[in-house]
Amino acid sequence: MSVSKEYLKEERSQEWRTELRKNLKNKERLEFARIKMNEVDPMERIRSNIEVNKGLSPIEAVAEARRCIDCPDPTCITGCPVEINIPKFIKRIETGDFLEAAKVLKETNALPAVCGRVCPQEKQCENNCFYQKKLGREAVAIGYLERFAADYERNSGNISVPEIKERNGIKVASVGSGPAGLAFAGDMAKMGYDVTVFEALHEIGGVLKYGIPEFRLPNEIVDVEVDNLRKMGVKFETDFIVGKTATFDELRADGYKGFFIGSGAGLPRFMNIPGENYIGILSANEYLTRVNLMKAAEPDTDTPLLEGKVVAVIGGGNTAMDSVRTAKRLGAERAMIIYRRSLEEMPARIEEIKHAKEEGVEFLNLNTPVEYFADEKGRVNRMKVQKMKLGEPDASGRRRPIPIEGSEYFIDVDTVIVSVGVSPNPLIPAAMPELEVTRWGTIVVNEDTMQTSVPDIFAGGDIVRGGATVILAMGDGRKAAAGMNEYIKEKVKS
Amino acid sequence: MNKIVEKEYFSENVVKLVIDAPRIAKARKPGHFVIVRVEKKGERIPLTIATADEARGTITLVIQTVGVTSSKLAALNVGDEILDVVGPLGQATHIENTGTVLACGGGVGVAPLLPIVEGFKKAGNKVITILAARTKELIILEEQMREFSDELVIMTDDGSYGKKGLVTDGMTEVIEREKVDLSVVIGPAIMMKFAALTTKKYDIPTIASLNTIMVDGTGMCGACRVTVGGRTKFVCIDGPEFDAHQVDFDEMLLRLNGYKEQEQKAYEEYTANLKK
Numbered sequence: 001m002s003v004s005k006e007y008l009k010e011e012r013s014q015e016w017r018t019e020l021r022k023n024l025k026n027k028e029r030l031e032f033a034r035i036k037m038n039e040v041d042p043m044e045r046i047r048s049n050i051e052v053n054k055g056l057s058p059i060e061a062v063a064e065a066r067r068c069i070d071c072p073d074p075t076c077i078t079g080c081p082v083e084i085n086i087p088k089f090i091k092r093i094e095t096g097d098f099l100e101a102a103k104v105l106k107e108t109n110a111l112p113a114v115c116g117r118v119c120p121q122e123k124q125c126e127n128n129c130f131y132q133k134k135l136g137r138e139a140v141a142i143g144y145l146e147r148f149a150a151d152y153e154r155n156s157g158n159i160s161v162p163e164i165k166e167r168n169g170i171k172v173a174s175v176g177s178g179p180a181g182l183a184f185a186g187d188m189a190k191m192g193y194d195v196t197v198f199e200a201l202h203e204i205g206g207v208l209k210y211g212i213p214e215f216r217l218p219n220e221i222v223d224v225e226v227d228n229l230r231k232m233g234v235k236f237e238t239d240f241i242v243g244k245t246a247t248f249d250e251l252r253a254d255g256y257k258g259f260f261i262g263s264g265a266g267l268p269r270f271m272n273i274p275g276e277n278y279i280g281i282l283s284a285n286e287y288l289t290r291v292n293l294m295k296a297a298e299p300d301t302d303t304p305l306l307e308g309k310v311v312a313v314i315g316g317g318n319t320a321m322d323s324v325r326t327a328k329r330l331g332a333e334r335a336m337i338i339y340r341r342s343l344e345e346m347p348a349r350i351e352e353i354k355h356a357k358e359e360g361v362e363f364l365n366l367n368t369p370v371e372y373f374a375d376e377k378g379r380v381n382r383m384k385v386q387k388m389k390l391g392e393p394d395a396s397g398r399r400r401p402i403p404i405e406g407s408e409y410f411i412d413v414d415t416v417i418v419s420v421g422v423s424p425n426p427l428i429p430a431a432m433p434e435l436e437v438t439r440w441g442t443i444v445v446n447e448d449t450m451q452t453s454v455p456d457i458f459a460g461g462d463i464v465r466g467g468a469t470v471i472l473a474m475g476d477g478r479k480a481a482a483g484m485n486e487y488i489k490e491k492v493k494s
Numbered sequence: 495m496n497k498i499v500e501k502e503y504f505s506e507n508v509v510k511l512v513i514d515a516p517r518i519a520k521a522r523k524p525g526h527f528v529i530v531r532v533e534k535k536g537e538r539i540p541l542t543i544a545t546a547d548e549a550r551g552t553i554t555l556v557i558q559t560v561g562v563t564s565s566k567l568a569a570l571n572v573g574d575e576i577l578d579v580v581g582p583l584g585q586a587t588h589i590e591n592t593g594t595v596l597a598c599g600g601g602v603g604v605a606p607l608l609p610i611v612e613g614f615k616k617a618g619n620k621v622i623t624i625l626a627a628r629t630k631e632l633i634i635l636e637e638q639m640r641e642f643s644d645e646l647v648i649m650t651d652d653g654s655y656g657k658k659g660l661v662t663d664g665m666t667e668v669i670e671r672e673k674v675d676l677s678v679v680i681g682p683a684i685m686m687k688f689a690a691l692t693t694k695k696y697d698i699p700t701i702a703s704l705n706t707i708m709v710d711g712t713g714m715c716g717a718c719r720v721t722v723g724g725r726t727k728f729v730c731i732d733g734p735e736f737d738a739h740q741v742d743f744d745e746m747l748l749r750l751n752g753y754k755e756q757e758q759k760a761y762e763e764y765t766a767n768l769k770k
Contacts, residue, residue, distance in 0.1 A: 202578045239580040245581065268716045277721060277749065278748075285714050
């Protein structure tokens with residue numbers, strides 16, 4: 001699956017776009033500076049769950065859209081896992097046709113308001129923008145513009161539902177309702193399939209709901225995008241664990257012709273160091289699930305939460321940033337990141353690190369916990385930390401952290417959140433022994449079609465990748481939809 | 495969905511709910527559990543399935559009211575619906591013909607023990623069952639257990655019914671008397687700890703079904719983690735049953751109290767509101 005050059009060329013040569021290019025010379029376009037995102041003041045935002053980024057105004061969006069020179073060979077698209085026609089939607093913003101811009105996004109992206117917020121654009125589309133690549137200047141703010149168009153559409157009350165080809169009545173299922181499953185469902189519905197999304201939890205959205213906090217991605221935004229899928233005819237079943245509540249065979253007997261597994265990277269990793277099972281030490285998944293999915297911090301809910309005053313978050317990824325910033329919002333007097341490499345190697349988005357710093361999060365880089373201690377009730381009260389230095393790059397390409405002998409010291413803490421990665425959820429592979437998995441437990445797929453070793457089963461997202469991003473999961477979901485469509489068409493023929 | 499079709503009080507604080515859940519009723523096996531959420535603002539708690547009736551499409555849960563969620567569940571009546579019931583979860587009990595099985599249930603742990611006793615009996619084992627509780631009123635499912643047990647021993651702490659003594663006293667008596675090939679224990683963590691210590695002395699393989707704190711119940715959060723044989727395991731996906739001799743019960747007991755303060759406070763508020 002990839003957008004054809006011919007198609008892009010044809011789109012680009014449409015009169016309205018040619019006209020736009022003529023109206024403003026590239027030289028003039030290049031003179032504008034990149035727009036700054038409006039943010040809620042750090043001291044204000046840490047007292048609530050309010051979304052940090054406020055978005056762009058229409059005037060700001062149009063101004064930013066003008067910077068895009070509508071390249072003949074738009075390299076930005078190659079950086080997008082779902083291949084949004086980026087210049088086209090940006091030029092629609094420039095002309096003020098914001099609803100049209102949103103439609104362009106939805107041609108290939110089932111969740112534009114989500115992606116506009118949580119995609120690492122600086123590593124993807126924007127990293128491949130002409131400004132960045134050729135001029136070494138700040139890229140066009142593609143992510144901000146994506147969010148703008150999607151938000152504009154949602155707030156207008158005029159949400160477009162993508163056109164659905166003739167319904168073919170063929171039943172297919174997505175196992176999991178996270179970004180991979182939703183992207184899969186959107187594409188399959190567009191192609192006319194009868195799609196049901198099965199979700200183990202009681203809410204739709206997977207990591208978008210239980211993982212990413214409201215201050216980065218409000219739940220309401222996810223709900224609206226899910227509703228849009230409903231309008232396209234996608235059905236959702238919560239509290240349903242495929243492989244447990246019903247087996248694949250039972251669902252096949254019910255008429256399902258294809259399955260997409262997007263069950264995510266369930267299992268949190270721990271470090272297996274002494275004292276790690278003391279009370280007050282929990283996985284980032286548990287902490288975020290309690291706060292985001294179960295709303296444990298709200299007074300009228302039943303799920304309990306340990307409110308930490310001194311919180312250490314172990315790890316340097318986006319989940320670690322989400323956790324530490326959540327802790328700050330829940331009243332932590334001291335909230336710190338403990339990361340074994342340096343800031344440079346940190347996998348979290350630059351924006352998340354910046355926001356965390358503004359909010360008063362401490363960064364203890366080149367540090368790693370080696371042991372935990374607890375009071376008489378078993379609640380963690382102290383941790384032993386060792387300092388690290390960087391050695392040669394390891395398999396990940398990042399410089400390997402090496403412990404410094406004799407550098408250990410203690411930090412008083414009352415809550416520790418372990419965010420050192422996740423392993424694939426073993427539920428599905430366990431329910432289906434014939435499914436080929438790697439020794440890490442990820443499902444093996446054909447990378448072009450996302451088909452697994454079981455012909456009617458496709459897979460994508462973290463259950464295949466082991467731990468990646470929302471947008472890569474969505475890209476997989478789309479690819480799997482195309483692959484499954486081909487598979488089913490072939491089967492019907494024969 | 496999840497409508498309560500039958501309700502029975504075993505005692506003031508122990509209630510049996512029969513719930514309409516046809517998919518789970520069909521799929522569940524002895525040893526499995528479900529995650530339940532009573533209402534929108536409720537928490538998710540794990541409950542081991544007692545029995546199920548596939549033809550009727552129901553599962554049976556036995557609940558002891560110890561906190562807010564169990565009280566809310568027990569307060570539901572026939573015709574009410576439970577917002578979320580998801581499962582069956584966990585690994586099913588490994589049932590085979592091993593000879594003589596000593597099955598021990600304490601408190602409401604007797605309920606999930608029932609299908610396991612039935613399973614072992616039907617697999618051709620001689621099953622000796624011990625039901626233990628503080629006092630007579632808390633002995634549950636006696637008749638049903640008797641049906642699938644070759645011998646049924648009842649132990650109460652206060653001697654108000656059966657023999658006076660702890661579950662471990664009853665176990666020792668049986669083990670001293672005859673060869674036991676496997677023991678299965680389900681009950682409060684403290685009871686399972688001492689039951690495991692008892693069978694360990696005699697080197698009898700023992701399975702315990704753990705009831706830790708869980709949030710999602712599908713391997714995602716790690717709240718349920720326990721140390722088994724020196725390694726961290728997740729009760730929700732690796733368990734709930736483990737080799738009882740390998741389980742670090744002291745750590746488990748500590749972790750079960752992880753949210754005790756909050757739970758107690760919430761329960762006090764809940765009961766105070768009820769009185770109003």
